[in-house]
Amino acid sequence: MKWLHFGFLLFTFEYSICQTPEVLQVRKYVTQREHVIIDEFMSFLSIPNVASDSVNIRRNAALIQEMMRKRGIENIQLLTGINDRFPPVVYGEVKTPGAKETIIYYAHYDGQPVNPDQWARGLDPFNPKLYSGSIPNGGKEISVSKSSRFDPETRIYARGSSDDKAGVIAVLNAYDAVIANGLKPTHNIKFFFEGEEEAGSPHLQEILEKYKALLQSDCWIICDGPVHQTGKKQIVFGVRGDAHLDLTVYGPKRPLHSGHYGNWAPNPAMMLAKLLASMKDEEGKVTIKGFYDDVKPLSDLEQKAIKDVPSVDQQMKKELGLKEAEFKGKSLGEAINLPSLNINGMQSGNVGKLASNQIPTSATVVLDLRLVVGNDWKKQQQKVIDHIRNQGYTVIDHEPTDAERLEHSKLVKVASDDFAYNAQRTSMDLPIAKKIIAAVQSTTSEQVVLQPTSGGSLPLYMIEKYLGSKSITVPIVNHDNNQHAENENIRLANLWSGIETMAAIMRMK
């Protein structure tokens, strides 16, 4: 990689000449095919893709099968768990004669639920539109004639444009580009396009277990998520685990008039405030006993990688209107390599126009626990529960009975989610990891950002647990893509460059 550093220093403003000849071949092919790619993408985006919409989710799956057939991909099939009514995985494969390795390319074609009312005027989540740029930066709707090229700053607005139909399109067109240039992938390829990732992948485990033989591979490439906030390409070697706890504390059995009983009857909102306040200190550090134990130390290579990640702390503080971070003395990169405790939501009584002079009967909080490698989600939850007990609470798993209420002054109902899971991390110095790093680096003159983990969570531990395979995430889309929210979009420059990235991985040596 040394010459790349050299190139980076010398040719910052002459970016394209640093790439390998193969990358330039791919780029040329993509340039010539822009309209074909966009037409295919727009048709794909026109089909609603919320996982619970069983009719349309199958239309998406059928279209992906058709896209695979056109490309001569083999053994195309729909994989489902025990019950075949849930959104299927669309599977296909390409055998490379003589290849010893097999790589599975993963993307998901379902998207987050949509509330069309929240989208900008003129946008419809499932009627994709081209804009001259991002809407907050003044982008306007455009049409591009078949005879002219797309400005790379063009955006497509639609649900799934970035998360993650872009992954499907990038992987399939990367394969086209490799073949069209008379080349072959350097490994056997398996395509695995999931249909209910945004619903929490509730049947992924079943599918992995059922198709264990079919899904053998040396590594999964997860094509999902955004490039670094600086715009640089990045490779992410792990994801945090995730678990939740819903806590409800109790005041009087019925709502009371806050004048007649205020400061006599216990107020559950105040009880919850005191309980939550006990969980973090003024420096943003979680005070729950043993909360930071169990963390598997980062390797030297991983520590170095974190140091090398360009700092976005100042940029993000400005963008988010924050004077300082919650966790004093920790950068964003350091914070996401630690387990965290976060409040997703908190409610008791009503505020605003619905507020009334009452003592509420209960107060509820949703706690989100992010986990890093070494944490066991059940154990991490248990630390929180033990802490709650140490604050004098009696923990129950149901609405309190009258007898329980009279016996215990501090009652808390604790509910856990069923789909909690642990973190996963692939070592950066595995041979396959090194090959993937080199392949991605070959497509850009800028230093590729290497992240030991993402702050976010995916159930990638399943791939390791049920198949014994590694996984590495190679994201391609712009970071301002409004993933999971209204006005989701992709910047075409990211799509083109994502196809190059995937093609380079298919040709990794």
Add this chain to the structure above:
Amino acid sequence: MKWLHFGFLLFTFEYSICQTPEVLQVRKYVTQREHVIIDEFMSFLSIPNVASDSVNIRRNAALIQEMMRKRGIENIQLLTGINDRFPPVVYGEVKTPGAKETIIYYAHYDGQPVNPDQWARGLDPFNPKLYSGSIPNGGKEISVSKSSRFDPETRIYARGSSDDKAGVIAVLNAYDAVIANGLKPTHNIKFFFEGEEEAGSPHLQEILEKYKALLQSDCWIICDGPVHQTGKKQIVFGVRGDAHLDLTVYGPKRPLHSGHYGNWAPNPAMMLAKLLASMKDEEGKVTIKGFYDDVKPLSDLEQKAIKDVPSVDQQMKKELGLKEAEFKGKSLGEAINLPSLNINGMQSGNVGKLASNQIPTSATVVLDLRLVVGNDWKKQQQKVIDHIRNQGYTVIDHEPTDAERLEHSKLVKVASDDFAYNAQRTSMDLPIAKKIIAAVQSTTSEQVVLQPTSGGSLPLYMIEKYLGSKSITVPIVNHDNNQHAENENIRLANLWSGIETMAAIMRMK
């Protein structure tokens, strides 16, 4: 009153024989008219009565005028302040030839805001329903044929059923009962039914000043609130003052993914929890500096009255499912004679099905401050604000600007309600107070409970300040009426007995 005590001792199980013949006459009249009274009440409860619903509030006022006209009440009119678009007071009067005293009977016809989703299945705040008893005690919806009497344990569920359309119904039907028995009130009567009490009586002062001449009287009878928790009748000589503060603290400008940014970006729910937790100690005592200063000491008579109030602490704890009170070492009677700080509502992000993996952008709490005689509401609010500043917060009165966000790590928007007011207390040994005590005592064989103050609040200080009149509160409804909350209800036995109480006052000597 001595013979009543005597009667009480001898005839505990023969309650009705202790009342005066007039009370029995009233009771008989009410018994015969039950269905007429309930029909009128149900029609009244069917009209939504949130003060901000200007169309329906006027429909309520029109119906009350009609109810007054039917009874031959005179000089019926709507009283408004400077701007006549706010909910009017419905006024009427009855002159008693030769009478020297004038009593104003007060009730309010508006109710607290409603969130129908929080009401029990089958209930609708403005579609009143009859139940065989209270829902927590297994009451079921019933219908009662015109030919049969109502079980006195029957409840009506609807917003305003207790607070305080019951007051309007009791006063008007008491007047009917007096007249129907060929009697006359012993004083001139003025009816004053307010339409925005639950909104904080924002125009009451204007109305009192504008109609000062019309509203001259010797005393106001405030028919609002519940009887004593033992079920005994009570007379309340004062009210606490009330002030609110809405606090909003801020996290990131836009909702953030709790994985990518959790424990790095400040979480406003955690900030608010810490701020609230700093306001009370583990003993339930408010820790805000000077919070309990300024309180005017109780007179000997008032202190004795408090001692004589039957203790309901154990009963209420059992009823409310509470092992212990929030304010350690204080009885309910002591607690309501102190200023209090209470959380009415608290919210950040979402809980339950709407919860998502986010860091919310803000967290809001509504604080309710109850005041006793001696407290000035502005000064009491200021103590809280000073405390917030001492926790490192910068206090603003608007949504923060980008510049403010980047300059201050702890920002809080503080909004006060405009209609806060101080406490008021009438001496128990005034001649008019003694006459009212005797009248109420004449309706019951049980000792009437005398309370120097109510825990609740009404702007009664205005009556003293702007009209120079005394006010005494004579509540009638059941204490478990869910006033201000979902499933508000009235027990019919309380309505019947409330009519008797008001009729006895109209005949006081």
